[in-house]
Amino acid sequence: MPKKIDKAAKKLEIIKHAMRVFAQKGYAKTKMADVALAAKIGKGTIYEYFKSKDEIFNFVFTHFMDSMETIVAKAIFKLTDPVEKIKTIFTSWAAHITSHENDIMEIMLDFWAEAVRKKDDKEIAMIQLDKIYDDFRRIIQSILEEGIRTGSFKKIDAYYTASLILGAMDGMMIQWILNKELFDIKKATEHSIQVFLTGICVD
Amino acid sequence: MPKKIDKAAKKLEIIKHAMRVFAQKGYAKTKMADVALAAKIGKGTIYEYFKSKDEIFNFVFTHFMDSMETIVAKAIFKLTDPVEKIKTIFTSWAAHITSHENDIMEIMLDFWAEAVRKKDDKEIAMIQLDKIYDDFRRIIQSILEEGIRTGSFKKIDAYYTASLILGAMDGMMIQWILNKELFDIKKATEHSIQVFLTGICVD
Amino acid sequence: MPKKIDKAAKKLEIIKHAMRVFAQKGYAKTKMADVALAAKIGKGTIYEYFKSKDEIFNFVFTHFMDSMETIVAKAIFKLTDPVEKIKTIFTSWAAHITSHENDIMEIMLDFWAEAVRKKDDKEIAMIQLDKIYDDFRRIIQSILEEGIRTGSFKKIDAYYTASLILGAMDGMMIQWILNKELFDIKKATEHSIQVFLTGICVD
Amino acid sequence: MPKKIDKAAKKLEIIKHAMRVFAQKGYAKTKMADVALAAKIGKGTIYEYFKSKDEIFNFVFTHFMDSMETIVAKAIFKLTDPVEKIKTIFTSWAAHITSHENDIMEIMLDFWAEAVRKKDDKEIAMIQLDKIYDDFRRIIQSILEEGIRTGSFKKIDAYYTASLILGAMDGMMIQWILNKELFDIKKATEHSIQVFLTGICVD
DNA sequence: TATGAATGAGTATTCATTCAT
DNA sequence: TATGAATGAATACTCATTCAT
Numbered sequence: 001m002p003k004k005i006d007k008a009a010k011k012l013e014i015i016k017h018a019m020r021v022f023a024q025k026g027y028a029k030t031k032m033a034d035v036a037l038a039a040k041i042g043k044g045t046i047y048e049y050f051k052s053k054d055e056i057f058n059f060v061f062t063h064f065m066d067s068m069e070t071i072v073a074k075a076i077f078k079l080t081d082p083v084e085k086i087k088t089i090f091t092s093w094a095a096h097i098t099s100h101e102n103d104i105m106e107i108m109l110d111f112w113a114e115a116v117r118k119k120d121d122k123e124i125a126m127i128q129l130d131k132i133y134d135d136f137r138r139i140i141q142s143i144l145e146e147g148i149r150t151g152s153f154k155k156i157d158a159y160y161t162a163s164l165i166l167g168a169m170d171g172m173m174i175q176w177i178l179n180k181e182l183f184d185i186k187k188a189t190e191h192s193i194q195v196f197l198t199g200i201c202v203d
Numbered sequence: 204m205p206k207k208i209d210k211a212a213k214k215l216e217i218i219k220h221a222m223r224v225f226a227q228k229g230y231a232k233t234k235m236a237d238v239a240l241a242a243k244i245g246k247g248t249i250y251e252y253f254k255s256k257d258e259i260f261n262f263v264f265t266h267f268m269d270s271m272e273t274i275v276a277k278a279i280f281k282l283t284d285p286v287e288k289i290k291t292i293f294t295s296w297a298a299h300i301t302s303h304e305n306d307i308m309e310i311m312l313d314f315w316a317e318a319v320r321k322k323d324d325k326e327i328a329m330i331q332l333d334k335i336y337d338d339f340r341r342i343i344q345s346i347l348e349e350g351i352r353t354g355s356f357k358k359i360d361a362y363y364t365a366s367l368i369l370g371a372m373d374g375m376m377i378q379w380i381l382n383k384e385l386f387d388i389k390k391a392t393e394h395s396i397q398v399f400l401t402g403i404c405v406d
Numbered sequence: 407m408p409k410k411i412d413k414a415a416k417k418l419e420i421i422k423h424a425m426r427v428f429a430q431k432g433y434a435k436t437k438m439a440d441v442a443l444a445a446k447i448g449k450g451t452i453y454e455y456f457k458s459k460d461e462i463f464n465f466v467f468t469h470f471m472d473s474m475e476t477i478v479a480k481a482i483f484k485l486t487d488p489v490e491k492i493k494t495i496f497t498s499w500a501a502h503i504t505s506h507e508n509d510i511m512e513i514m515l516d517f518w519a520e521a522v523r524k525k526d527d528k529e530i531a532m533i534q535l536d537k538i539y540d541d542f543r544r545i546i547q548s549i550l551e552e553g554i555r556t557g558s559f560k561k562i563d564a565y566y567t568a569s570l571i572l573g574a575m576d577g578m579m580i581q582w583i584l585n586k587e588l589f590d591i592k593k594a595t596e597h598s599i600q601v602f603l604t605g606i607c608v609d
Numbered sequence: 610m611p612k613k614i615d616k617a618a619k620k621l622e623i624i625k626h627a628m629r630v631f632a633q634k635g636y637a638k639t640k641m642a643d644v645a646l647a648a649k650i651g652k653g654t655i656y657e658y659f660k661s662k663d664e665i666f667n668f669v670f671t672h673f674m675d676s677m678e679t680i681v682a683k684a685i686f687k688l689t690d691p692v693e694k695i696k697t698i699f700t701s702w703a704a705h706i707t708s709h710e711n712d713i714m715e716i717m718l719d720f721w722a723e724a725v726r727k728k729d730d731k732e733i734a735m736i737q738l739d740k741i742y743d744d745f746r747r748i749i750q751s752i753l754e755e756g757i758r759t760g761s762f763k764k765i766d767a768y769y770t771a772s773l774i775l776g777a778m779d780g781m782m783i784q785w786i787l788n789k790e791l792f793d794i795k796k797a798t799e800h801s802i803q804v805f806l807t808g809i810c811v812d
Numbered sequence: 813t814a815t816g817a818a819t820g821a822g823t824a825t826t827c828a829t830t831c832a833t
Numbered sequence: 834t835a836t837g838a839a840t841g842a843a844t845a846c847t848c849a850t851t852c853a854t
Contacts, residue, residue, distance in 0.1 A: 005838065026320045028231035032824060042840040044826080053824065106319050113312040116380060117229045130381040137378075160394040163386065167374025174373055175340075175366055177319060178333040183366065191363040199402030235849060245815040247851080256849065432726045434637035438828060448836040450830080459828065515722040522715050522786060523635045536787040543784075566800040569784055569792065576783055577776025581746075583725060584739040589772065597769040605808030614817065641845060651819040653847080662845065819851080823844105830840080 011049045011059070014039050019060045023107040027057055027114060061111055061127050069136075071096045082147030083201065086165070087193050089140065093169055094189040097176075106177055108170075137162045144200075153200050161200060168192055214252045214262070217242045222263045226310040230260055230317060264314055268335055274299045275342075285350030286404065289368070290396050292343065296372055297392040300379070309380055311373075340365045347403075356403050364403060371395055417455045417465070420445045425466045429513040433463055433520060467517055471538055477502045478545075488553030489607065492571070493599050495546065499575055500595040503582075512583055514576075543568045550606075559606050567606060574598055620658045620668070623648050628669045632716040636666055636723060670720055670736050678744075680705045691756030692810065695774070696802050698749065702778055703798040706785075715786055717779075746771045753809075762809050770809060777801055 017039035021030050032053060036043045050056045075092035076085045097105045115129035140162035147153035172192070176185045220242040224233050235256055239246040253259045278295035279288045300308045318332035343365035350356035375395070379386045423445040427436050438459055442449040456462045481498035482491045503511045521535035546568035553559035578598070582589045626648035630639050641662060645652045659665045684701035685694045706714045724738035749771035756762035781801070785794045 026316060029320065031822090043824095044840050044842095045838075047825070048838065109312070109316040109319055112377060112381075113229060113316045116309055116312055117232065130385070133378055133381055134385060156398065157390075157394050160391045161398060163375060163378055163391055164371055164395050164398060167376075167378055168367055168371045169374065170377055171370025171372065171374035172366060173370075174315060175336055175370060178315075178322075178336055182333070182337060187360075188363045188366055191360050192367045195359065195364060195367060195399065195402040197402075199398040199400075234847090239816095246849095247815050247817095248813080250850070251813070432722060435726065437826090442837095449828095450836050450838095451834080453829070454834070512725055515718070515725055518783060518787075519635060519718040519722050522718055523638065525787075536791070539784055539787055540791060562804065563796075563800050566797045567804060569781060569797055570777055570801050570804060573780025573782075573784055574773055574777045575780065577778065577780035578772060579776075580721060580779055581742055581772055581776055584721075584742055588739070588743060593766075594769045594772055597766050598773050601765065601770060601773060601808040602804065603808075605804040605806075640843090652845095653819050653821095654817075656846070657817070815852100815854085817851105817853090819848100821849100822847085825845095826843085827840100828842100830838105831836100832838090833836085 007049065012063070014041070014046060014049055015056070015059050015063050018056050019064065019104065019107060020102055022057070022060060022110060023102065023104045027110045057114065058127060060107070061114075061129075064107065064111070065129075065132055068096065069132075072139075076143075081152075082143050082150060083152050083197065085143045086140075086147075086196070089143075089165070090169065090189050090193050094185050097173055098185055103177075105173060108173065109177070133166070136166055140165055151202060154202055156200050165196065168196075210252065215266070217244070217249065217252055218259070218262050218266050221259050222267060222307065222310060223305055225260070225263060225313060226305065226307045229309075230313045260317065263310070264317075264332075267310060267314070268332075271299065272335075272338075279346075285346050285353060285355050286400065288346045289343075289350070289400070292346075292368070293372070293392050293396050297388050300376055301388055306380075308376060311376065312380070336369070339369055343368055354405060357405055359403050368399065371399075413455065418469070420447070420452060420455055421462070421465050421469050424462050425470060425510065425513060426508055428463070428466060428516060429508065429510045432512075433516045463516075463520065466513070467520075467535075470513065470517075471535075474502065475538075475541075482549075487558075488549050488556060489558050489603065491549045492546075492553075492603070495549075495571070496575070496595050496599050500591050503579055504591055509583075511579060514579065515583070539572070542572055546571055557608060560608055562606050571602065574602075616658065621672070623650070623655060623658055624665070624668050624672050627665050628673065628713065628716060629711055631666070631669060631719060632711065632713045635715075636719045666723065667736060669716070670723075673716065673720070674738075674741055677705070678741075681748075685752075691752050691759060691761050692806065694752045695749075695756075695805070698752075698774070699778065699798050699802050703794050706782055707794055712786075714782060717782065718786070742775070745775055749774055760811060763811055765809050774805065777805075 014035070018030075018035045021034050021038050025034065030053075032046060033043055035056065036046055039046070046056070050059065072089055072092055075088050079085045079088060111127070111129060115127045118127050119130070137159070141158045144153060144156070144158040144161055148155055148158065172183075172185065172188050176183045176188075217238070221233075221238045224237050224241050228237065235249060236246055238259065239249055242249075249259070253262065275292055275295055278291050282288050282291060314332060322333070340362070344361045347356060347359070347361040347364055351358055351361065375386075375388065375391050379388045379391075420441070424436075424441045427440050427444050431440065438452060439449055441462065442452055445452075452462070456465065478495055478498055481494050485491050485494060517535060525536070543565070547564045550559060550562070550564040550567055554561055554564065578589075578591065578594050582591045582594075623644070627639075627644045630643050630647050634643065639662075641655060642652055644665065645655055648655070655665070659668065681698060681701055684697050688694050688697060720736070720738060724736045727736050728739070746768070750767045753762060753765070753767040753770055757764055757767065781792075781794065781797050785792045785797075
């Protein structure tokens, strides 16, 4: 009888290696052989777990986004004060994107690019980054609305403020990715919190 | 006079078509044949004007970024009030990215992705998006510093506020690209201006 | 007694399943996994009984041809009249090729194709369909010669008449395989017998 | 301006080389590189003229069958006597299959095999060997019916006699392909004509 | 100058076979 | 003995680039 393999575990193992390679070389330039080499398995073995290169990409994407959501959700879970929640979203996010070794966040650049190209694709249930962004936005929006109700925040437009916050995080990440020496994301984050809160908090 | 075609003009012509195709299909998935078709010239003709697909990309990039800079520079050129300048940066930028037909801004997604991969490339004269971003940041920074001097703005950190403003614009563009129906970039911009100015202006 | 599986029996079991799959999908397009699935055994198990896919093919071939020969041999065994023998060759052959479910005769198409390719192959003990055909031909030939001696048949060329009879059977099988609705092999057989016998029998 | 190429002519040129290679190695074992080498063109060039290996096969098939039909049609065109027509079908066919160098008829074995596998294929307008066979059969059938009317032939079943004649030709071709030394197709043909005509002609 | 026919390096994917359990 | 997880050789097909006209 052959060795019983935990398929799901091995899948995840491959995903993690693939994520790294994608982040480093970009999806388009990554060869299946690169993934195989990184995962220390044979080229053919990958196909025991994934149907295609595209499927790996989708799994990497989902895995990455899930972990992103989990991080933020965990961080704000036990908080009650909306102001603290907004602060924590910034800081936990900054902590997350800098915690990874090997320039892993570079993969977001591919996610954006691929997500847009695949939007109109006939393929089933592909990357739906727009849905994920909408979710993110709504979470922040509801925190802001909570803060407006409790009197912490001014009567600003919660939806667009949420998109501004989300956008600021992404935009700063881009600058950080482009030049990590010139750009101290921790400082940028703290400063952003300050500007935003001054902008939206009741005096 | 010999039949002397204006090389530079034709180059620009090709660039414009290439830009559109890149924006629609993404750089990696765009074939030279696609560019030739779009520019209504022969496949081989492209090589009379550009050495390689990569070179086209670099020209597209430069052209696109130059026009971007020009738009903003022109818009704030005749202004003197730092507050107005900041406002105008937002609005002219928003006007610019929505003015193009055919989803042209999608090309930024490729610029980001390619810029990162090519950072360490041995090749010369490649995309140096980080330099461009640093320029952008410094321009905004100097406006902010000016405003601080004149007493319009609080004594905030001009560098990181600049990066926040720049980041917010990029981040919101991403959300807009991902779902143009859900996201009204005009409204988002106006609202952002309000939040930022409240956050950084002296009461 | 140790657990001793009858190797030969299991081999035959696999052969039968392989034959069906080959007939349906064709040899080239049949995967070892298909055979394993059909035989309800593990992929690796096949290799306990056969060295390679090619070896299975050869066994299938031999098994199939043997059974073909047996059918005909059995049918004419107890007959003495050459005319009856010729008739029976036709009818038993027609009965045989229509008796199988699942389009099993389609495998002959692969036998012919493969036999030709492998003729010059260095490999040993490969398909030697030409030998088998020569055997078949000689059997029919000797029946015809017998009939000529006994005065039933005219003094026709026994060798080429045998090849004609054999060829007619194969050729009609092809037409039947190509379109089983349009082609009633029973009727075709009966009619062929009549034409042939009229052609070769002494009035 | 580039060299103007007669696409159709070059297609035919490739077809001819492909036919030879298919006949020698069989369709499945033929690599695109083999075809390219035989046609003395680059691997990529093939794809300028054909979409896929399968498409080449279909073109080879059609070309081959068309030329087959043409040969026979031409041969019986100027004849009026049904008996002569039947004779000529045999002889022109025999002349045709032996006239080709390089074992070209071996390709029929692949045609039969592929035609059957592709019968149920979703693909469009693939090989329809059954239709072609039906055509052939009907042509012979109508000659026989003509002969019956004119009193040359007995009142045999024209349809199944036609299929018998067609089948005999194919079946003998198989034997000839399997062993060209043992089998003199000219003699076999002449002898077959004799047997058939004795079988179906009015005394 | 303009072209598109020709090319072959490069790559995702398949599948017969092996082998640890 | 039986298995299926692992493998890499093999191959159809793509596409940037070249070059004869």
